[in-house]
Amino acid sequence: MDVKIIGICGGSGSGKTTIVKKITEVFDDFVFIAQDNYYKSAGHVGNDNITAFNFDHPDAFDMDWIYNNLLGLKQGKAVEAPVYDFVTHTRKKETRTIEPHSLIIFEGIMVFTDSRIRDLLDLKIYVDTPDDIRFIRRLKRDIAERGRTVDSVIEQYLSMVRPGHYEFIEPTKIYADIIIPEGGYNENALGVLLSYLKTLV
Numbered sequence: 001m002d003v004k005i006i007g008i009c010g011g012s013g014s015g016k017t018t019i020v021k022k023i024t025e026v027f028d029d030f031v032f033i034a035q036d037n038y039y040k041s042a043g044h045v046g047n048d049n050i051t052a053f054n055f056d057h058p059d060a061f062d063m064d065w066i067y068n069n070l071l072g073l074k075q076g077k078a079v080e081a082p083v084y085d086f087v088t089h090t091r092k093k094e095t096r097t098i099e100p101h102s103l104i105i106f107e108g109i110m111v112f113t114d115s116r117i118r119d120l121l122d123l124k125i126y127v128d129t130p131d132d133i134r135f136i137r138r139l140k141r142d143i144a145e146r147g148r149t150v151d152s153v154i155e156q157y158l159s160m161v162r163p164g165h166y167e168f169i170e171p172t173k174i175y176a177d178i179i180i181p182e183g184g185y186n187e188n189a190l191g192v193l194l195s196y197l198k199t200l201v
């Protein structure tokens, strides 16, 4: 099986997940993997001490597990992937079996950081959205969906998310084959991407 892996990278709130959701509305013949599932457990963290763990550093992820999963899928094998719980900030006991598929979409903030993982990607997309827009989106999303307060989002953003973005995420834009401005409602970019994806399955 000729397996293609598409990496979608970009800062928090850039619209990566929304792009994948929009694609899924019209085309779902692919396996989706979110990098968030590979966060290491941080059980000592709660929403009241969210900065007790730096989720915006490459060491926060199990990059070896990511690499081995993507390598296995590239070789046409089924793999066991972790499942992450955003409420407890820990990895769940159960794993997810990912069956082989000819098209894999892998999305996350540090998808281009590890060169072993980068080398497995057949197409690298970077979602490039201005910082102020990303912050506003994140603020609204984290309060609505991740149980956060205005103060905790601001504190985490200033101490970790923003520095991590400039140190580890934005510099990886140079690896992108395609840059999509603004994310999920960029209909022209979505149309081009969709047409290409359909040629891969």
Ligand SMILES: Nc1ncnc2c1ncn2[C@@H]1O[C@H](COP(=O)(O)OP(=O)(O)O)[C@@H](O)[C@H]1O
Binding pocket: 010, 011, 012, 013, 014, 015, 016, 017, 018, 019, 137, 138, 140, 141, 182, 183, 184, 185, 186
């Ligand atoms: N183009 C857009 N315009 C307005 N809101 C958007 C847009 N794209 C995404 N959002 C919203 O912004 C938030 C963050 O988007 P999301 O796709 O989760 O970003 P990411 O996965 O890159 O962190 C979500 O609540 C989403 O609904």
Ligand SMILES: Nc1ccn([C@@H]2O[C@H](COP(=O)(O)O)[C@@H](O)[C@H]2O)c(=O)n1
Binding pocket: 011, 012, 013, 017, 036, 039, 055, 056, 086, 089, 108, 109, 161
């Ligand atoms: N327990 C966690 C895990 C991650 N985060 C934040 O999520 C961001 C990455 O996800 P996106 O959907 O926004 O790309 C990252 O910036 C982490 O700060 C978290 O707050 N809590």
